[in-house]
Amino acid sequence: MVAPVGQRFVDAVAGSRVVQWRWEVTVLLWTWATAMAVEPAPEAPKLADDAQLSEVVDVAEPPEAEALRRALSMRHAVPCAELEAGLQDPVAALQWAVVSIPQPPWAAMHAAECLAVGHGDVVAADLERWVTDPALKGLGMQTLGLLPHLSEGVAVQVTRAALAGELADRATRVARDDERPAVQALLLAPVEATP
Numbered sequence: 001m002v003a004p005v006g007q008r009f010v011d012a013v014a015g016s017r018v019v020q021w022r023w024e025v026t027v028l029l030w031t032w033a034t035a036m037a038v039e040p041a042p043e044a045p046k047l048a049d050d051a052q053l054s055e056v057v058d059v060a061e062p063p064e065a066e067a068l069r070r071a072l073s074m075r076h077a078v079p080c081a082e083l084e085a086g087l088q089d090p091v092a093a094l095q096w097a098v099v100s101i102p103q104p105p106w107a108a109m110h111a112a113e114c115l116a117v118g119h120g121d122v123v124a125a126d127l128e129r130w131v132t133d134p135a136l137k138g139l140g141m142q143t144l145g146l147l148p149h150l151s152e153g154v155a156v157q158v159t160r161a162a163l164a165g166e167l168a169d170r171a172t173r174v175a176r177d178d179e180r181p182a183v184q185a186l187l188l189a190p191v192e193a194t195p
């Protein structure tokens with residue numbers, strides 16, 4: 001006896017569900033087996049932690065630390081002039097923020113931007129360290145992006161350091177685009193690699 005049309009449809013749908021389920025289980029098992037057979041990825045280089053940075057920068061917490069933390073943590077950045085207006089010692093407070101505020105990630109980066117643009121001559125050693133230390137690559141890339149805003153002497157110092165380090169390609173592009181002859185001249189001079 002032949003099953004009614006409706007019953008044949010139900011059987012066909014049920015059968016396709018079983019086929020689909022078998023396929024999903026098979027793909028899941030293949031994926032799992034492949035993942036188990038692959039060598040683990042090499043460990044990523046360790047990023048700079050607060051201990052490494054605090055060895056170089058005096059990280060004494062400023063009296064207005066909580067207000068600074070709140071202002072830097074805002075998603076839309078507070079202008080540097082407004083940020084520094086309430087600080088007794090803006091340079092020390094912003095250096096503290098770069099070292100001591102790990103989250104959100106843009107907080108330390110905005111503090112570093114305010115340091116570079118507003119106080120580049122005072123923190124030239126920090127800027128040079130940021131472009132040479134592989135663990136501080138993010139700060140180094142940001143510093144190179146801010147190169148046109150730095151004074152000529154600091155720009156030359158930072159570019160020279162970057163050309164000898166891991167950020168040499170980026171430093172070359174930035175120096176080529178810079179309008180100052182002293183910065184562009186660094187591209188013509190031989191670069192000594194940093195140890």
